[in-house]
Amino acid sequence: MSDKKPLNIGMIGYGFMGRAHSNAYAKVNHFFHDLEYRPVLKAVCARNKEKAQAFADAWGYESVETDWRKLIERKDIDAIDICTPNNVHREIAIAAAEAGKMILCEKPLAMNSGEGEEMVRAVEKAGVANMVWYNYRRVPAVTLAKQLIDEGRLGRIFHYRTVFLQDFTIAEDVPQGGAGLWRLDASVAGSGVTGDLLAHNIDTAMWLNGDIARISAMTETFVKERVHVESGKKEPVKIDDAATFMARFANGSLATFEATRYARGHKALYTFEINGEHASIQWDLHDLHRLSYFDHNDESRVRGWRSIHVTDGDHPYMDKWWVPGLQIGYEHTFVHQVADFIEGISKGEPAAPTFADALRTQRVCDAVLKSAETGQWLDSGLSSG
Numbered sequence: 001m002s003d004k005k006p007l008n009i010g011m012i013g014y015g016f017m018g019r020a021h022s023n024a025y026a027k028v029n030h031f032f033h034d035l036e037y038r039p040v041l042k043a044v045c046a047r048n049k050e051k052a053q054a055f056a057d058a059w060g061y062e063s064v065e066t067d068w069r070k071l072i073e074r075k076d077i078d079a080i081d082i083c084t085p086n087n088v089h090r091e092i093a094i095a096a097a098e099a100g101k102m103i104l105c106e107k108p109l110a111m112n113s114g115e116g117e118e119m120v121r122a123v124e125k126a127g128v129a130n131m132v133w134y135n136y137r138r139v140p141a142v143t144l145a146k147q148l149i150d151e152g153r154l155g156r157i158f159h160y161r162t163v164f165l166q167d168f169t170i171a172e173d174v175p176q177g178g179a180g181l182w183r184l185d186a187s188v189a190g191s192g193v194t195g196d197l198l199a200h201n202i203d204t205a206m207w208l209n210g211d212i213a214r215i216s217a218m219t220e221t222f223v224k225e226r227v228h229v230e231s232g233k234k235e236p237v238k239i240d241d242a243a244t245f246m247a248r249f250a251n252g253s254l255a256t257f258e259a260t261r262y263a264r265g266h267k268a269l270y271t272f273e274i275n276g277e278h279a280s281i282q283w284d285l286h287d288l289h290r291l292s293y294f295d296h297n298d299e300s301r302v303r304g305w306r307s308i309h310v311t312d313g314d315h316p317y318m319d320k321w322w323v324p325g326l327q328i329g330y331e332h333t334f335v336h337q338v339a340d341f342i343e344g345i346s347k348g349e350p351a352a353p354t355f356a357d358a359l360r361t362q363r364v365c366d367a368v369l370k371s372a373e374t375g376q377w378l379d380s381g382l383s384s385g
């Protein structure tokens, strides 16, 4: 590994995504042998020094910072990885860009597209490599879906149908805010399921099927008041607990999108189905290594839905892992994204989605929330729509 150039990582936040990314940095060179760079876990930053130190010890970070500004000032850091809640993405990203650092930022890009625009301007002005962690693009079965669509196997696309269902906020006594439940606090999360879940569906959908042109949405907040962890008092809930929208893509296809945290029995059921003139595709996060595919060109006697076990060496990313038939999972999507980011730096071609790509998703999220408020069909705000 000594032949690799170091890519010194400074990561901010050590929660769920902090672990997922740290694991990816640690593994990437073991499996992707041709990369020019080797991520070095230089520093982790969080406000609580003891907890940050414990995380650094567990994952092998060389040092700890408690103020992200200090981390950004450090000359020995090449890339800043933003794994904090959404309300601080903008400030950290702009400061990191001004300091000339590469930036890997968690999704959604920002609290809203106004913030996102500022972030895009900052990275473009600074000319720094930037990427947003919409990791589901890098599930091999999802990447295979992209290949099949780009090869024209589906023909004209008529329908796109997608959901992201969870059930963890149904109880009225679940509080809002604080370290564990910032997702329920609109001042920290920006929105509810729209930014947290639908943003993933939208990113994948526009990657697979092109821009969304128009939308009509409805949202609901089923539990109107919850105790706020910080004040200890009941406060209004300002996030969307559930969001559903209809869409027209620029290519003329029709779509439905749904996300909720009130679908009893579902923990993270992210699915999509695409119906084209010649073929259809289905994918399900609970069975993420399979792609269901129906091809009308098959001889009619044997025509039917196939369940492709996406584990062969000629499937996307799979030649890097085990042997055909042995599957990989969720954590590997982050390894793939790091590998693609590093390849992008070497080639001078940014790995997608960039901040500019993620801003397009953010614009659709904003349109969803606005349409739900006004009850009107709206343009997505994307120019090609």
Ligand SMILES: NC(=O)c1ccc[n+]([C@@H]2O[C@H](COP(=O)([O-])OP(=O)(O)OC[C@H]3O[C@@H](n4cnc5c(N)ncnc54)[C@H](O)[C@@H]3O)[C@@H](O)[C@H]2O)c1
Residues within 6 Å of the ligand: 012, 013, 014, 015, 016, 017, 018, 045, 046, 047, 068, 082, 083, 084, 085, 086, 088, 106, 107, 108, 133, 134, 135, 179, 180, 196
């Ligand atoms: N790509 C995905 O699939 C995916 C999945 C989960 C979360 N996310 C995104 O990742 C981000 C983090 O989510 P999470 O689930 O890891 O959250 P988390 O609550 O598990 O971790 C957040 C971390 O940020 C730290 N933090 C908060 N404010 C900070 C500040 N001002 N300065 C420094 N550190 C601060 C916290 O101490 C904690 O370590 C969010 O933007 C979320 O939307 C993406």
